[in-house]
Amino acid sequence: MYPSVPVFTNIAKSEQTHVNAVLSLAKKYHANVTLGKPGVFNNTHIQELYNKPISMWSKRLEDALKVGALVEETDNKDLQD
Numbered sequence: 577m578y579p580s581v582p583v584f585t586n587i588a589k590s591e592q593t594h595v596n597a598v599l600s601l602a603k604k605y606h607a608n609v610t611l612g613k614p615g616v617f618n619n620t621h622i623q624e625l626y627n628k629p630i631s632m633w634s635k636r637l638e639d640a641l642k643v644g645a646l647v648e649e650t651d652n653k654d655l656q657d
Contacts, residue, residue: 577633578640587644 578584595611602609615630617623629647633640 578637581637581640583641583644 599609615626629643633643
């Protein structure tokens with residue numbers, strides 16, 4: 577939604593790096609991994625976690641930045657836990 581904002585470009589690159597790393601491990605251990613359509617999840621809880629921020633950040637850049645910060649804070653907390 578905001579390709580000219582560097583922070584979002586960086587996030588997209590970082591997420592692609594994560595996907596590539598998981599795919600590399602899957603290949604190494606002969607695990608079958610099928611990537612689905614971006615933003616579509618089989619798990620309803622994960623889908624809800626994805627949908628809520630999308631609806632929040634699609635209104636204004638400032639909202640998108642706030643949601644991005646919240647996602648990063650949540651990721652860090654999950655890693656610490």
